[in-house]
Amino acid sequence: MKVLAILYDGKQAAVDEPRLLGTTENKLGIADWLNSEGHELVSSSKEGPDSDFQKHLVDAEVLITTPFHPGYLTKELIEKAKNLKLCITAGVGSDHIDLNAAVDHKIQVLEVSGSNVVSVAEHVIMSILLLVRNFVPAHEMIERGDWQVSDIARNAFDLEGKVVGTIGAGRIGYRVLQRLLPFDCKSLLYYDYAPLPAGAFVSMRVTTEMVSKCDVVTVNCPLHEGTKGLVNDDLLKHFKKGAWLVNTARGAICDKDAVARALASGHLSGYAGDVWNVQPAPKDHVWRTVKNPLGGGNGMVPHYSGTTLDAQARYAAGTRSILENYLTGKPQDPANIIVGLGKYESKACPPGIATQRKS
Numbered sequence: 001m002k003v004l005a006i007l008y009d010g011k012q013a014a015v016d017e018p019r020l021l022g023t024t025e026n027k028l029g030i031a032d033w034l035n036s037e038g039h040e041l042v043s044s045s046k047e048g049p050d051s052d053f054q055k056h057l058v059d060a061e062v063l064i065t066t067p068f069h070p071g072y073l074t075k076e077l078i079e080k081a082k083n084l085k086l087c088i089t090a091g092v093g094s095d096h097i098d099l100n101a102a103v104d105h106k107i108q109v110l111e112v113s114g115s116n117v118v119s120v121a122e123h124v125i126m127s128i129l130l131l132v133r134n135f136v137p138a139h140e141m142i143e144r145g146d147w148q149v150s151d152i153a154r155n156a157f158d159l160e161g162k163v164v165g166t167i168g169a170g171r172i173g174y175r176v177l178q179r180l181l182p183f184d185c186k187s188l189l190y191y192d193y194a195p196l197p198a199g200a201f202v203s204m205r206v207t208t209e210m211v212s213k214c215d216v217v218t219v220n221c222p223l224h225e226g227t228k229g230l231v232n233d234d235l236l237k238h239f240k241k242g243a244w245l246v247n248t249a250r251g252a253i254c255d256k257d258a259v260a261r262a263l264a265s266g267h268l269s270g271y272a273g274d275v276w277n278v279q280p281a282p283k284d285h286v287w288r289t290v291k292n293p294l295g296g297g298n299g300m301v302p303h304y305s306g307t308t309l310d311a312q313a314r315y316a317a318g319t320r321s322i323l324e325n326y327l328t329g330k331p332q333d334p335a336n337i338i339v340g341l342g343k344y345e346s347k348a349c350p351p352g353i354a355t356q357r358k359s
Contacts, residue, residue: 005090029320061086068307123274123306189214217244243268259287
């Protein structure tokens with residue numbers, strides 16, 4: 001059996017740190033095991049018409065990808081991959097795969113559900129704090145050798161007493177709300193197509209009206225047809241002036257130009273996250289440099305919130321478990337199934353604001 005893993009090049013960092021499992025060098029820690037079982041593992045980071053990705057995909061039975069440097073599996077590529085039976089996302093989020101085409105071609109799609117939810121939730125909290133406290137301009141000031149406290153303090157606030165809302169309250173969104181409790185926010189709001197558990201601590205459940213009440217909005221829903229471009233000019237008009245927006249879900253949920261305009265005008269005080277509408281992001285991507293009128297408010301980083309060393313250990317182990325089940329004919333954990341054998345497994349979401357899958 002041929003297994004193709006589309007990972008990212010870790011280069012010297014992967015040599016120095018073997019726990020960087022999600023790299024082409026360290027191959028999720030499964031290369032020796034697969035070879036010992038008589039299977040071939042091919043690892044590549046390249047994409048495009050002349051890449052190893054397309055060359056090896058033609059006869060691969062299993063494709064492993066990550067959300068961090070995704071190998072985009074389109075309908076056209078699926079039609080060329082005659083032997084492909086299983087796609088595994090080493091992490092969470094399979095929107096880089098054409099799921100309808102996978103259904104049509106009876107290709108299973110699985111991911112390691114829950115493997116990085118804590119990692120991402122912690123990153124959300126960090127991003128909220130660095131925006132609200134105006135951290136990035138303060139640090140840049142120190143790097144320049146300057147010291148003008150008033151330039152930083154004029155746009156720095158406490159999180160206590162603020163209204164924070166999440167679009168999506170699934171595995172990640174719910175954990176974000178949990179971690180916000182000690183900050184004594186005025187209100188914690190959410191929008192989700194399914195209610196939180198009975199006795200949950202969130203003060204109210206609202207729809208698009210939520211964003212007009214929030215000082216901070218965090219996006220924690222999946223990317224699909226109903227959420228692509230969800231945060232656009234129209235929705236941003238309803239945001240409280242001076243609000244902060246954090247997106248660690250998927251870049252395409254937010255209209256990049258609409259967000260940039262809102263930040264540059266001061267309607268948004270800040271935008272932070274680690275997901276981009278194209279990954280790796282082009283060098284001229286507007287989110288790399290856009291700032292608010294005071295010269296701050298940009299908290300963007302490369303897509304790494306869900307690939308800490310701890311998360312990599314979890315999703316590498318989960319990838320091996322999925323492969324072992326596949327090779328031995330054992331049933332897969334239902335929570336990991338996105339597309340089962342001939343059946344679309346993920347929950348349907350209503351149009352507009354929706355949540356990430358709960359399974």
